[in-house]
Amino acid sequence: MSAATVYGCGAAVLVGLGLFGLIVDSQPLRKILAFNLIGGGVFLLFGAVARRGAAVGFGGDPVPQALVITGLVVAFAATALAMALLLRLVGITGQAGSRSDG
Amino acid sequence: MTFDIGLALLVLGVAAWTIAARDTFAAVVGFVAYGLLLAVVWVRLEAPDVALTEAALGSGLTGGLLVGAGSRLPRGRTPPAEETPGVALKAAAAMLCILISAGLAAIVLLLPDPAPTLAPEAAASIAATGLGNPVTAVLMAYRAIDTLLEIVVLLLALVGIWSLAPDRDWGGRPGRRVSTDPASVLTFVAQLLVPVGILVGIHIFWVGSVAPGGEFQGATILAAMWILASMAGLVDAPAVTRRWLRLLLIVGPAVFLAIGLAGFALAGAFLAYPESHAKLLIVIIEIPVTLSIAAMLALLVAGPPERAQR
Numbered sequence: 001m002s003a004a005t006v007y008g009c010g011a012a013v014l015v016g017l018g019l020f021g022l023i024v025d026s027q028p029l030r031k032i033l034a035f036n037l038i039g040g041g042v043f044l045l046f047g048a049v050a051r052r053g054a055a056v057g058f059g060g061d062p063v064p065q066a067l068v069i070t071g072l073v074v075a076f077a078a079t080a081l082a083m084a085l086l087l088r089l090v091g092i093t094g095q096a097g098s099r100s101d102g
Numbered sequence: 103m104t105f106d107i108g109l110a111l112l113v114l115g116v117a118a119w120t121i122a123a124r125d126t127f128a129a130v131v132g133f134v135a136y137g138l139l140l141a142v143v144w145v146r147l148e149a150p151d152v153a154l155t156e157a158a159l160g161s162g163l164t165g166g167l168l169v170g171a172g173s174r175l176p177r178g179r180t181p182p183a184e185e186t187p188g189v190a191l192k193a194a195a196a197m198l199c200i201l202i203s204a205g206l207a208a209i210v211l212l213l214p215d216p217a218p219t220l221a222p223e224a225a226a227s228i229a230a231t232g233l234g235n236p237v238t239a240v241l242m243a244y245r246a247i248d249t250l251l252e253i254v255v256l257l258l259a260l261v262g263i264w265s266l267a268p269d270r271d272w273g274g275r276p277g278r279r280v281s282t283d284p285a286s287v288l289t290f291v292a293q294l295l296v297p298v299g300i301l302v303g304i305h306i307f308w309v310g311s312v313a314p315g316g317e318f319q320g321a322t323i324l325a326a327m328w329i330l331a332s333m334a335g336l337v338d339a340p341a342v343t344r345r346w347l348r349l350l351l352i353v354g355p356a357v358f359l360a361i362g363l364a365g366f367a368l369a370g371a372f373l374a375y376p377e378s379h380a381k382l383l384i385v386i387i388e389i390p391v392t393l394s395i396a397a398m399l400a401l402l403v404a405g406p407p408e409r410a411q412r
Contacts, residue, residue, distance in 0.1 A: 003106045007143055008210035010110035014117055016203030021121035023195040024187055029126055029172055033133050036164065037117050040140055047147045048210060053219030059148025062236035063220040066245060069155045069237065070252045073318055073395075076159050076167075077259035080402035083171040084263040087405070090175060091268075 008048030014041030028086050032079060039075045043068045106146060113139045126175075130168045137161025150314035151237040154306070158322040159399075166329060167403050232381040234312030241316065242384045246373040250362065253355045253391065256398045260351070264342055267406040273343045276404035282335040292334035299327040307392050311381070317388050321395035328400045342407045347397070354394025358387050 018041060021034030046064045053061030116139060120132035137160045144153035187195070224236050227244040241249045267274075282288055307320025331337045340347045361383055362373040369376045375383045 001103075003103070003146055005210060006103075006106045006110050007147060008213075009207045010114055012203045012206035012210060013114055015206055016199035017114070017117050017121055019202060020195055020199040023199075024192055025121070026186055027126065029168070029175060030121075030129060033120060033129055033168070036133065037120060037136070040117075040136065040160070043152075044140065044143065045206065045210070047144060047149055047152065049213070049217070050149060051147045052213060052217035053221060054148065055219045055221040056225045058221050058225070058236055061219045061221045062224045062240045063245065065149045065152050066237050066240035067248070068149070068152050069241065069316075069318055070248050072152075072155050072160050073252055074255050076164055076399070077256050077402060079164055080167055080405075081259045081262050083167060084266050084405055087171055087174060088266045094176075 002052075004048045004051040007044055007051075011041045011044035011048060014038070014044065017041075028089075029083075032082050032086070035082075036075065036079060039071070043071055046071075109139070109143060109146065113143060126172060127169075130165065130172055133168065134161050134165035137165065149237075151235070151310075151316060151319070154314060154319040155322070158319055158326070163322055163326060163329075163399060163403060166326075170403065171405070230377055230380060231375065231384060233384065235310060235314065235316070237314075238310050238316050242388065243375065243380065246362070250355070250358050250373070253358065253395065253398075256395065256402070257351065257355060260398055260401055263402065263406050265406075267408070271407050271409065273341060274407040274409045275339045275341050276401060276407050277332070277339050277409075279338070279409060280333060280335045286334075289334045289336065292330050292336055296327045296331050296336075299323060299330070303327065303396075307388070310388075311385070317392040317395060321392045322399060324392070324396035325399035325403070328396070329403055332404075339401075339404050342401075350397045351394055351401075354391035357390045361387055 015038050018034045018037030018039075021037065022031055025031055025034060046068050047060075050060040050062075050064035050068075053064070055061070113136065116132055116136045120129050120136060123129040123132055137156060141153045141157035141161065144150070144156055221236075224240050224244055228234070228236055228239040231239055231243045233239040233242070303320045303323035305320075306315040306323060307317055308315075310316030310320065328337065332339060361375075365372055365374040368374075
């Protein structure tokens with residue numbers, strides 16, 4: 001078993017853990033955190049695939065590595081937007097709940 | 103090998119703690135630790151460029167954003183009983199997540215051997231551009247369109263955040279006014295660290311063409327230095343209607359797009375560079391792009407405008 005396989009399996013578990021938190025936790029901030037955990041797992045899957053694709057003198061396939069860098073930046077932008085939405089929701093309703101009062 | 107298994111278990115343990123922690127602040131701290139550990143994993147996977155991005159952006163800046171915004175949420179409120187899922191739902195969710203994890207792990211174990219790779223194509227584009235760092239060559243030449251679109255995504259996210267401002271605050275400065283004691287430790291650290299940090303950020307950006315680093319990592323460090331200075335009250339966020347700020351935000355994508363369009367005339371395709379000047383053109387794109395990304399990241403953390411312009 002290579003390092004890429006070890007981290008690939010770890011990434012699979014990370015996606016499951018993050019998804020569990022996303023479903024079960026009712027606080028929006030915790031959902032955002034859980035979503036970022038899933039993101040970390042998905043990126044790590046890319047990392048495992050990139051490491052396996054090492055060729056022509058590179059330690060890993062640079063194409064998935066570049067995609068992960070792009071993904072990290074986009075994930076940050078999405079997190080910032082989600083936090084701004086959450087703060088605005090709190091500003092309007094006075095509470096941070098995932099359900100409306102109906 | 104033992105180190106890798108131990109590190110993977112540590113990452114999983116910290117991730118589980120982030121989900122299970124009762125206190126939200128503790129969960130955020132767990133997430134920052136998770137990001138730093140992932141950076142070590144990236145080094146083990148021979149991806150130092152990703153490790154730098156993960157440490158600076160995935161862990162550092164995201165952590166700062168979550169701590170800053172999280173501290174403004176109402177605290178100490180336990181969710182009402184009807185919002186907390188019951189045991190049956192939790193068990194069903196756990197089953198679903200275990201299935202998904204098992205499926206993904208099976209895919210990892212059954213990946214084809216030898217692994218497919220685009221490394222030779224990327225190596226060909228390195229030869230054409232004169233860059234020494236394969237990841238930068240992919241970001242700026244082989245898959246330049248991804249990078250261009252990503253900058254546009256950052257800009258769209260910023261427009262989205264700004265548009266969340268209440269009408270009365272539009273045109274004001276983002277974030278809350280910070281006033282700290284000029285003799286405080288935070289001010290001292292900011293005065294000492296910011297010049298060094300700016301230098302490090304520029305260095306990381308500049309070496310990106312031949313070594314691990316690049317415009318995203320450098321821009322993240324520059325943005326972090328601005329955030330540190332503004333936390334210490336040394337600088338104040340500019341009003342979002344300022345013309346120079348708008349120009350700073352669009353100069354990167356505009357130069358990128360202009361040189362991309364010029365590729366039609368010079369090299370026969372969108373975002374293609376003529377071989378004799380490829381590296382020069384890439385550096386001309388990267389400098390304004392780094393400045394724009396740094397401004398976007400700092401403003402994404404600062405949030406929507408909240409205070410009237412003085």
